[in-house]
Amino acid sequence: GTVDFTGDMPVILGPDGPSLGGFVCPATVISADLWKLGQLRAGHHVRFQAVTLADAAALEAEEGREAKEAGEAKGAKEAQPLSAHTVTSATPLPTPVVLVTRLQQEEVVVRAAGDHFVLIEVGPPVLDIARRLRVHQLMQWLQAHSLPGMRELTPGVRSLQVHYNSRQLSIQALVEHIREACAACSQASTQVVDSRVVHLPLSWNDPVCRQAAEHYMQSVREDAPWCPDNPEFIRRINGLDSISEVKEILFAATYLVLGLGDVYLGAPLATPLNPCHRLVTTKYNPARTWTAENSVGIGGAYLCVYGMEGPGGYQLCGRTVQMWNRYRRSAAFQQPWLLRFFDQIRFYEVSDEELLDIRHRFELGEFELKIEPARFDLSRYEADLSSQADAISAFSRRRLAAFEAEMAAWRANGQDVFQPAEVTHQPADNLLPEGTTSVDSMISGSVWEVLVAPGDAVEVGQTLCLIESMKMEVPVTASVAGRIADVHIAKGHNVVPGQALFWLRG
Numbered sequence: 001g002t003v004d005f006t007g008d009m010p011v012i013l014g015p016d017g018p019s020l021g022g023f024v025c026p027a028t029v030i031s032a033d034l035w036k037l038g039q040l041r042a043g044h045h046v047r048f049q050a051v052t053l054a055d056a057a058a059l060e061a062e063e064g065r066e067a068k069e070a071g072e073a074k075g076a077k078e079a080q081p082l083s084a085h086t087v088t089s090a091t092p093l094p095t096p097v098v099l100v101t102r103l104q105q106e107e108v109v110v111r112a113a114g115d116h117f118v119l120i121e122v123g124p125p126v127l128d129i130a131r132r133l134r135v136h137q138l139m140q141w142l143q144a145h146s147l148p149g150m151r152e153l154t155p156g157v158r159s160l161q162v163h164y165n166s167r168q169l170s171i172q173a174l175v176e177h178i179r180e181a182c183a184a185c186s187q188a189s190t191q192v193v194d195s196r197v198v199h200l201p202l203s204w205n206d207p208v209c210r211q212a213a214e215h216y217m218q219s220v221r222e223d224a225p226w227c228p229d230n231p232e233f234i235r236r237i238n239g240l241d242s243i244s245e246v247k248e249i250l251f252a253a254t255y256l257v258l259g260l261g262d263v264y265l266g267a268p269l270a271t272p273l274n275p276c277h278r279l280v281t282t283k284y285n286p287a288r289t290w291t292a293e294n295s296v297g298i299g300g301a302y303l304c305v306y307g308m309e310g311p312g313g314y315q316l317c318g319r320t321v322q323m324w325n326r327y328r329r330s331a332a333f334q335q336p337w338l339l340r341f342f343d344q345i346r347f348y349e350v351s352d353e354e355l356l357d358i359r360h361r362f363e364l365g366e367f368e369l370k371i372e373p374a375r376f377d378l379s380r381y382e383a384d385l386s387s388q389a390d391a392i393s394a395f396s397r398r399r400l401a402a403f404e405a406e407m408a409a410w411r412a413n414g415q416d417v418f419q420p421a422e423v424t425h426q427p428a429d430n431l432l433p434e435g436t437t438s439v440d441s442m443i444s445g446s447v448w449e450v451l452v453a454p455g456d457a458v459e460v461g462q463t464l465c466l467i468e469s470m471k472m473e474v475p476v477t478a479s480v481a482g483r484i485a486d487v488h489i490a491k492g493h494n495v496v497p498g499q500a501l502f503w504l505r506g
């Protein structure tokens with residue numbers, strides 16, 4: 001039900017999805033109205049009406065009563081649909097902040113996130129591993145002192161999202177419980193957390209990563225400054241002398257897993273423990289429409305391993321083994337996801353051919369990863385940082401200067417603003433020759449492949465081209481048998497619904 005802005009495009013999310021993500025989510029459709037989303041079709045218009053949490057709870061309770069009464073009705077010939085409730089109150093909405101308190105020395109702000117979630121945010125929005133440890137301790141306290149109606153806890157880098165059932169647990173009771181949790185955790189002085197060192201094979205600059213960049217250049221943005229070579233872009237924007245230096249840093253780093261489910265199944269959100277290993281990048285804009293499963297990418301100061309094939313925006317540097325295995329239990333997969341919070345990832349290099357073999361055997365439980373038990377000690381870590389303060393400061397200054405120079409170059413040559421290509425001209429309908437059928441596009445998208453040429457004989461149902469749309473490759477097929485009379489598109493062209501792609505003489 002959340003309204004999620006991916007750039008300028010608002011998307012209303014359907015079922016609950018991944019645990020973490022980087023898009024702006026300013027509003028959520030209330031639970032009582034989620035059924036309306038299933039009635040929407042292309043061309044419909046949507047308007048939003050603001051309601052309070054009290055309104056949302058009352059409407060959900062009323063809907064529940066109606067559903068129960070309809071189910072209990074005896075002898076009814078036809079169930080009556082639920083009413084389309086309307087809130088007419090024009091009362092100004094209160095602030096979404098439901099609690100401000102403290103956790104140790106830091107401010108904690110709790111915000112309503114729809115009518116079934118709250119988001120707890122600790123301290124300012126700055127990467128800080130000590131702050132992540134405080135969030136972890138808060139999560140552990142709430143797990144140990146769960147209330148009826150608390151459903152799920154999802155930690156981020158400096159946040160904790162609480163999923164609750166508002167029919168079982170009021171927002172007021174939950175807020176007081178969170179206040180108690182923060183007070184209890186403020187008394188704790190634990191600086192150590194259980195960890196593991198997980199050694200993962202990585203195919204540096206794997207062919208599927210290069211293929212994703214080529215795919216992007218053809219179907220999304222040809223002049224992107226990070227294409228065709230993502231490692232070269234990482235080198236440039238971090239002020240490094242060579243791509244080999246990028247590679248050396250990647251394999252020397254130890255990445256601490258701060259979050260899981262970063263957009264994809266089991267995908268880790270991780271950052272190097274040593275700040276001198278933190279390579280900072282921008283993300284793809286617009287995002288890629290295709291990324292191979294388990295590609296390894298860097299976005300901002302974070303590293304992610306894509307849990308499944310799909311879109312993405314991180315700069316790709318290689319590929320590793322599966323993060324998720326729902327079908328089989330093994331030494332590595334005691335649950336469907338591989339990694340845990342505060343795991344420490346270290347990569348070692350393999351060839352792309354070796355990785356394919358490892359990936360096949362790993363999913364079957366025939367390849368064992370090297371996983372060592374460990375502990376993460378915050379006080380020892382902070383002492384190490386203090387001893388390296390001068391080197392960290394010098395590295396950060398060089399990286400910042402290179403990043404600012406890259407941004408300035410984009411502004412100078414116009415690469416800071418992306419203008420999509422105009423839609424290909426559509427032939428006029430009155431030019432269609434007699435005895436010829438027009439094969440039209442049913443969707444908006446970009447032409448990925450054209451599989452036929454004028455004069456080719458085709459059969460009914462034969463695929464004529466592939467259109468990339470909404471992160472999918474959609475085949476366009478022949479509606480009749482015959483020969484291709486004309487082709488009105490080429491690879492990379494943008495098309496719209498109803499546009500003539502081919503003329504086919506039957």
